[in-house]
Structure formats: structure tokens, C-alpha cells
Amino acid sequence: MAACLAAPAPGGEIEVLHYWEVGYDARAAALLKSTLQRQGHTWKDFAVADGGNGLAISLLRSRVLSGNPPSAAQIKGPVIQQWAQEGALANMDDVARAGHWDDVLPKPVSDAMKFQGRYVAVPVNVHRLNWLWVNLRILNQAGARIPTTWDEFFAAAEAMKRAGYTAVAHGGQPWQDFLLFETVVLGVGGPDFYRKAFVALDTEALAGPVMERVLQTFRRIKAYTAPAASSRDWIWASQKLAKGEAGMQLMGDWAKPIFMAAQDSSELEFACVPAPGTMKAFAFVVDSFALFKVNSAAKAEAQRDFASALLSPAVQEAFNLDKGSIPVRLGMNLARFDRCAKLSGTAFQAAARANTLVPAISMSVPPAIEDAMREAISAFWRDDRITPQSTMARLAAAARQRQNNRLPPA
Numbered sequence: 555m556a557a558c559l560a561a562p563a564p565g566g567e568i569e570v571l572h573y574w575e576v577g578y579d580a581r582a583a584a585l586l587k588s589t590l591q592r593q594g595h596t597w598k599d600f601a602v603a604d605g606g607n608g609l610a611i612s613l614l615r616s617r618v619l620s621g622n623p624p625s626a627a628q629i630k631g632p633v634i635q636q637w638a639q640e641g642a643l644a645n646m647d648d649v650a651r652a653g654h655w656d657d658v659l660p661k662p663v664s665d666a667m668k669f670q671g672r673y674v675a676v677p678v679n680v681h682r683l684n685w686l687w688v689n690l691r692i693l694n695q696a697g698a699r700i701p702t703t704w705d706e707f708f709a710a711a712e713a714m715k716r717a718g719y720t721a722v723a724h725g726g727q728p729w730q731d732f733l734l735f736e737t738v739v740l741g742v743g744g745p746d747f748y749r750k751a752f753v754a755l756d757t758e759a760l761a762g763p764v765m766e767r768v769l770q771t772f773r774r775i776k777a778y779t780a781p782a783a784s785s786r787d788w789i790w791a792s793q794k795l796a797k798g799e800a801g802m803q804l805m806g807d808w809a810k811p812i813f814m815a816a817q818d819s820s821e822l823e824f825a826c827v828p829a830p831g832t833m834k835a836f837a838f839v840v841d842s843f844a845l846f847k848v849n850s851a852a853k854a855e856a857q858r859d860f861a862s863a864l865l866s867p868a869v870q871e872a873f874n875l876d877k878g879s880i881p882v883r884l885g886m887n888l889a890r891f892d893r894c895a896k897l898s899g900t901a902f903q904a905a906a907r908a909n910t911l912v913p914a915i916s917m918s919v920p921p922a923i924e925d926a927m928r929e930a931i932s933a934f935w936r937d938d939r940i941t942p943q944s945t946m947a948r949l950a951a952a953a954r955q956r957q958n959n960r961l962p963p964a
Contacts, residue, residue, distance in 0.1 A: 566854075663677055675845060702830060722802050748835075792809040926952035
């Protein structure tokens with residue numbers, strides 16, 4: 555990779571806002587840093603522990619308003635569009651043309667990186683949300699089979715519960731509740747309904763009979779989780795499966811390194827399969843960097859080199875091997891990737907062809923709407939007295955905020 559990317563000429567500084575500070579994430583960030591350094595540029599970290607919609611966005615806005623933005627910031631689709639509307643982002647079309655981005659990116663991804671048809675951001679990877687992870691030893695002891703439908707899922711969960719295991723590992727933090735809900739939406743409603751509800755923000759879909767079935771299915775899962783799981787993080791939940799204490803987990807593929815490590819060091823055997831009802835669909839979240847307008851030619855050159863490197867085949871392979879995700883670039887050779895990544899890569903390309911790729915809600919709606927919806931879903935999960943009807947009303951009310959699509963003040 556060094557031979558492909560090295561360039562001896564001195565360059566400029568690139569300051570990057572990101573959330574990759576620990577574990578596999580930090581390793582992946584270090585690879586990007588070394589890539590830019592080999593090109594003669596200086597990398598400056600602007601690392602923020604909070605990767606949500608609060609502190610990070612406020613800090614970024616403060617920097618932009620003071621006239622000192624970072625060169626690149628790790629933010630998602632709706633916030634990219636907000637910054638572009640404010641005229642803060644640089645036009646990367648020259649880099650995109652040179653790298654043939656329109657040809658190597660799925661259209662739902664490239665559209666999220668553009669504003670008024672111009673590239674203002676670049677993606678680096680793809681995480682699949684709709685994974686079901688299964689401890690095969692527990693599955694076999696329970697006499698169950700890997701589920702492909704929700705009826706089969708609940709039958710397997712019941713069998714695992716009777717066998718004395720926690721059937722579903724779930725941490726219970728609000729974002730985990732919301733991620734689980736997204737997966738159920740896709741599995742029960744399908745890609746077209748998902749897009750209608752959480753891309754178009756159609757209030758009739760959000761408050762209609764399909765959503766009621768979604769919420770009823772979502773609530774049924776709770777009975778198979780650990781009673782003491784509330785507010786536990788996702789790593790705790792994944793480790794329960796890895797240690798043979800829980801049978802299944804519905805979680806994105808960032809959990810995979812935990813299972814791979816347990817497989818290597820113990821007798822864990824696990825399956826990675828699409829969540830029930832989502833065999834042909836792919837719910838994705840993309841880590842992407844918006845490129846802000848900078849005040850010197852050297853910084854702009856470093857920024858363009860950064861954008862170009864992110865989608866180069868060499869960086870796509872090395873970065874995603876470290877991160878546990880898959881390349882966002884289509885047509886990549888995944889020979890060096892693990893079996894679950896290969897399955898994900900095949901599913902990603904098939905879904906791109908079949909138009910069954912759907913974005914995570916965090917990639918499709920503004921932060922204020924996402925926050926309101928997440929609060930409604932987490933409340934419904936925690937309190938059995940809350941009805942599906944009242945929750946649907948809250949979701950529809952949140953969707954009506956779409957006109958209030960502003961960034962938080964600094």
C-alpha cells in the first residue's frame with residue numbers, strides 16, 4: 555500500500571474531526587493518518603469521544619463560526635446536507651471525476667455525499683445493521699434452528715429460554731433500542747415501507763397498521779432479554795453471546811470482532827445471518843467525512859489527497875480489515891476478509907442491484923427528528939404501559955419537525 559500511495563513532495567496540514575479513539579476504530583484511524591503522512595502531509599487529530607448529535611455538532615459549529623473549521627469532519631448524511639446549505643463545504647467534484655466515484659459507489663451512498671449534484675463529502679466504509687448473530691452451541695442445545703422469519707425467531711428464543719439461557723443479548727441503551735427497532739421495521743415492513751417511513755417521513759406510514767405490527771413485534775423481543783440489561787453497553791451484550799450466556803444478538807457488524815476473537819480463543823461457534831425477514835435487504839450506515847472550505851492552497855491539496863485516498867482500493871481494503879466493516883467501493887476483492895464480511899459484501903452488491911439498500915435512520919433524517927424518535931422508541935421499550943398507538947403518534951409528530959432542520963447553536 556505504501557508503494558501505491560507514497561508521494562515525496564511536502565504538503566499541508568489536514569485536521570480531522572473523528573470519533574475513532576479506541577480499539578479497532580483507533581487502529582483504522584491510525585492507518586488513515588499514516589497514509590496522509592506518506593504523502594507528505596501533516597495529520598492533526600480533532601477527536602471527540604461523543605459521536606452523537608450533541609457535543610460533536612456543537613463543537614464543530616463553534617469552529618466553523620469562528621472561521622477555523624477542520625479540514626474534514628466525520629458526520630452523517632443529514633448533517634452533511636445542513637452544512638452544505640450553509641455554504642461551508644468544499645466542492646470535491648474534480649477528485650470525484652478523477653476517481654470515477656459515480657461508477658464505484660452505489661447511488662444511495664453517492665447521493666448522500668452530494669449537495670445539489672456536487673460531491674462535498676466522501677464515504678470510507680459500510681456497516682450492515684441488520685445482522686443476527688447466533689451462538690450455535692446454544693442453538694443446538696435448545697433444539698432450535700437458525701431463524702429466517704420472526705415466527706421462527708420467537709420459536710428459537712422460546713426454546714433457548716426453556717433451556718436456561720438468555721435468548722437475546724441486548725444492552726438497553728436508547729441507541730441500542732433504536733437500532734433494534736430499525737431492524738424490526740425492515741424485517742416486518744420491508745424496504746419500501748422502511749423508506750416511506752424513515753426516508754420520506756410519511757406520517758401515514760409512521761402511524762399506520764404496518765407500524766403497529768412493527769411495534770408489537772419489537773415489544774415481544776423484550777421478554778427474551780436479560781432483566782438486568784437496562785443501560786448496559788453493546789459490548790457487554792456481545793460478550794454474553796461470546797461467553798455462551800446468550801443465544802442471539804441483533805446488532806451491527808461492529809460486534810463481529812468480539813465474536814471472531816472468542817472463536818479464536820475458545821470453543822465459540824457462531825453464525826452471522828440476516829435478521830429475520832431481511833434476507834434480501836441491507837440496512838447500512840456509512841462512515842463519511844464532509845470536507846470543509848479551508849483557507850490555504852496547501853490545506854486544500856492535503857484535503858483533496860485525503861478524499862482521493864479514502865476511496866482508493868488499497869485504503870479501502872486495509873482500513874476495512876482493521877475496522878471490521880466492508881469497503882464502500884463496489885467491485886472490491888474480499889479474499890482477505892473474514893466469512894461474515896464476504897457475506898456482507900455479497901449482500902451489499904446484490905441489494906445495490908435490486909434497490910433494496912436502505913440507510914440507517916441516522917443517515918436519512920435530521921438529528922432533531924432522530925433524537926425525538928429515539929426517545930419515543932426507548933420509552934416504549936422501557937414501559938409496557940405505553941401503547942403502540944401513542945408511540946406512533948410521537949413518531950408522526952417528530953416527522954412533522956422536518957421543516958425545523960437547523961443545526962444546534964454553538
